[in-house]
Amino acid sequence: MRRPIVPGLLAALVLLAPGARAAEEVVTATLTVADGQAVVEVTVAPGWHVNAHDPRDDFLVPTTLTLLPPDGMRASEVVYAEPVERRLAFGGDRPLRLYAGHVRFTARLEGTPAAGAAPLRAALRYQACNDSRCLPPRTLELVARGERLSSPAGALTTGPVETRVRDWIEGSGYALTFLWVALLGLALNLTPCVYPLISVTVAFFGGATGAAGRPVVRALAYVLGICLTFSGLGVAAALTGSMFGAALQRPAVLAAIALVLIVLAASNLGLYSFRVPAPLMRRVGRVGEGVLGAFFMGLTMGIVAAPCIGPIVVALLLFVGARQSAALGFALFFTLALGMGAPYVGLAAAAGRLRRLPRAGAWLEWVERAFAFLLLGLAVYFLAPLLRPGTVRAAYAFLGVAAGIVLGFLTPGGRRTARWSRQLAGLVLVVVSLGWLISADAGSPITWVPFSEAALARATAAGRPVLIDVGADWCLPCREMERTTFRDPAVVRTAAAFATLKIDATAGDERVQAILERFNVPGVPTYLLLDASGRERRRFVGAVAAQDMLGAMRELVPAEARGG
Structure with a gap:
């Protein structure tokens, strides 16, 4: 009578194995080279999607493929x-754009x-979900020779700022990115570190300092100096790898x-006056005459303006450092320098007729x-990475x-029109900003406290019994739970008897991984219900209906403590 038990257990293990394996190997991928193109074959396990x-939606983690070709x-x-477009139970009325089954990505x-x-x-980055839960984002490292390396679930391979810059650049395309970088360089001339020096520079180009020669030539030498400083910074970022990201x-x-x-920003708002030190202004005026002097002024401009422009270009340094491409670093920062230096060529052409910059009206x-x-x-x-x-x-x-x-209203001056x-x-x-704020997803009235051992x-x-909510910003079922189950009046009243703790798995750093493990x-x-002694009594994985959550919560609190 006992012999049938062994085959029965084996059969049960075979049936359960796919479900256990799905949590770790939901997505598999291979990288091959055929007919002059890279081919990535991606297979998503049945019942799952990426x-x-x-x-x-901006909060969803896109599936991205980053190729690192050999030299x-x-x-x-x-x-x-x-x-494919598919409506999910937790996705609302609008269909979601998904990959499921077998898909192929290519690049020439x-x-x-x-x-x-x-x-x-x-590197294939994705985030997998089924109809009730989502796994943390993962990155699969692929090698064309067939070897596949994968990072641990939820492990971060890049910093939060770097990831957002990378996604924006790859989503916008390089043509639009270079245009925006050039416009950013142009805007940098309005910072309090740069604008006060424009009058000195224009005077130098126009001969006010006694310099002889063509103003445009000196301006071009000046711009060349800026380009060399910035481009050198971009190349250094590429060669030093992920130092900035770390x-x-x-x-x-x-x-x-x-x-x-x-x-x-406070200086630009007029709360105080940011002025370049007078000794530095005099030193800039004595850098030398002619083309060589203009070139040296361009080289030192990046140093003089560093307090203002440094924070703005850090994101570009991160992206270049992650890609480790000296050519890309040179091109991006050369474009930034061109945007910053181009106005000086126009000012030099008008130096003979332009006595001073427009009045500060x-x-x-x-x-x-x-x-x-x-x-x-x-x-x-x-x-943003430090805030909710x-x-x-x-x-x-x-x-x-x-x-x-x-x-719109507090800046004086200007014609009536x-x-x-x-x-x-x-x-x-004002209306758009307020509308954008109000249109945010309505959260739960339950007050969640960040999880800690002390709490x-x-x-x-x-x-007190404890309700632990493990969620993430990119988790659609989590957002649906905030709009439905955790807004149910009976659930909200009963939750008042609990210590409600939240584990935010969005970042997936080492601390979060340790708590999840x-x-x-x-x-x-995932929702954990602990009794008053701290023992786990119930667990829900995936979205759960209000009645099911309410029934589990009521098992841990007496009737008089359930509220309402």
Whole structure:
């Protein structure tokens, strides 16, 4: 009678094995080279899907393929498979763009690999979900020779700022990226570190300092000096690899960058006057005459302007350092320098007729204040990895409202038509910012406390049961739970008797991974219910209906403590 038990157990293990394996190997991929192109074959396990490379919602993690060709070769833009559109239970009425089953990504390869070059490599980043839960984002490292290396689930291979810059650049394309970089360089001339020096530079080009020769030639030498300084910085970032990325994963560094940006913005808003030290102004005026002097002025301009332009170009340094391409670093920073130096060529051409820069009238005050809000926006951008998503959204909305009021209504001067246009634009900006803030997903009225050992110990000491919510910003089922189950009146009332703790798995850093391993969390959302002694009594993996959650919660609290 006992013999049938063994085959029965074996059969059960065979049936259960695919489900256990799915959590670790939901997505598999191979990288091959055929007919002059790189081919990545991706297989998604049945019942699972990954987001498309261009999901409709910004908070979703896109599937991206980054090719690292060997020296001597270049990879063209990746051609992604056509995604499918599917409505999911937790996705609302709008269909989601997904990859499921078997898909293929390709990219044309050009050139000939150098002797002894490393093999073609690729990094496939994705985030897998099924109908009720999502796994942390993963990155598969692929090698064309068939060897596949994968990072641990949820492990971060890049810093948060670097990842966002990489996704933006790869999504926008390099043509648009170079255009924006050039415009950024042009805007840098309005920073308080650079603008005060323009009059000295124009005087030098126009011969006010006694210099002889053609002003345009000196201007070109000046721009060449700027280009060499910036391009050298870009190449250095590429050659030193991920040094910048490692630094920007430290909260203190991000906070310091944000503080510098806020201080500079305060100057542009007129809260104090930022002036270049007089000795430095005199030194710049004595750098020498002619083309050589102009070239030296261009070389030192990057150093003089570093306090203002340094924080702005850090994101570019991160991207270049991650790609480790000296050519790309040179091109991006050369473009930035051209954007910054191009106006000087025009000023040099008009040096004989331009006695001074435009007076610091209403137009310049408006431009300086607009640039101040740009700097404040960048400060929020760098602080975003340290703040909760709701706080970041509120900060951006506040900046939009403040910019609309200050730029539209509080900046004096200008003709009547221009003033009306400015006020109308400011009113539109205020309305759009407030609408964007209000349109945010309605959260749960339950007050969640970030998980910590101390918080858990306090709950146990107080004899309170504990509800732990393990979620992430990129988890659609988590967002659906916030809108449905955790807004149910009975659930909200019963939750008042619990210590409600939240584990945010968005970043997936070492601390979060240690907590997830402690509670053996396979994916998000996961909900743990602990009794008053701290023992786990119930566990839900994936989205759960309000009645099921309410029933489990009521098992841990007496009727008189359930509220309402």
